[in-house]
Amino acid sequence: MHASMSAVCPARSISIATLRCVHSALLGCLLAMALLYPAESTAGILEQLRKPRPSSELQVHSDVPMIMIPEGVFRMGADGTDALEDEKPQHEVWLSRFEIDRHEVTTGHYAEFLASTKRPAPWQWESLDLSQHGDRPVIGVSWFDADAYCRWRGTRLPTEAEWEKAARGTDGRLFPWGNHSPQEETANFGLGARFSYSQVLASVERYEQGRSPFGLYQMAGNAGEWVADWYGAHYYENGPRQNPSGPDAGAFRVVRGGSWSDLPKYLLTYGRFKLPPETRNSYTGFRCARDGGVLASP
Secondary structure, three states: OOHHHOOOOOOOOOOHHHHHHHHHHHHHHHHHHHHHOOOOOHHHHHHHHHOOOOOOOOOOOOOOOEEEEOOEEEEEOOOOOOOOHHHOOOEEEEEOOEEEEOOOOEHHHHHHHHHHHOOOOOOOHHHOOHHHHOOOEOOOOOHHHHHHHHHHOOOEOOOHHHHHHHHHOOOOOOEOOEOOOOOOOOOOOOOOOOOOOOOOOOOOOOOHHHOOOOOOOOOOOOOEEEEEEEOOOOHHHHOOOEOOOOOOOOOOEEEEOOOOOOOHHHOOOOOOEEEOOOOOOOOEEOOOEEEOOOOOOO
16 A cells, blocks of 8 residues: 555545545454454454444343243232222233332432433432432332333333232232231331331332242332322223223322331232322332343343
8 A cells, every 4th residue: 555545545536545445444443453352353343343332311220130920810909898999800810921120119220310311309309318228219209200210221110910910929819928917027017107218118128028929029018109000990890801001091090019108908919099190209119010021030
């Protein structure tokens, strides 16, 4: 190659000489990379260059464990005098396979979302100390906040049916751990109404004895959880029996699981609660889900 072209190609229209110049430059770059990283072949370097880079809009957190819930039938709702009218009748529902977070979304993970999106902070966020409370469930989030977080993470809110199956399994149990009432070793509940991150919320990894049949933590107590569905008082009577996703519209969104403040009767696996979707309070958080088969569960 001529000396005049060793530093830069002549400025002219595309020609054979220009193409040769570009080709030589690319070969030179690849040769330099191969010399700097001898353990990697040129093919390996090219393969790395071809891999897509994660979008700043969509985050995938490999450190958030999810549980695979197999497809099939379970019993949803309840019958008898203890069940409320909107919890009747008990009925069989078939669900496709899905994955759901093992734990409630923590303040630590939600802080990453806030830093990335500049979304307004949850209610009571100013009282949070992440160094001490980073493993607590995030509360003070609206349904819209929860939905936005799950979408940012590449997931979604679980449907009400998905949530209930993950909480109670296929044997129709009353609580995630079985049929006996909550105890101090199974759930965080009954602590009154005065909120404090330090005094009423527990780490999302506590209460191993209270896990659901599929291994999910705190499907009863600690923080109630937003789900995807609009609330329908009579939805169980006429809703679909395969992959139900709630009414098409409504005034309230469904909340499940009960919280740190609630009495045992509000921690039942079939218990239904409703709130306006813009509500932010100290009792309600969430977890995320996604369609099954996307990735293997940890």
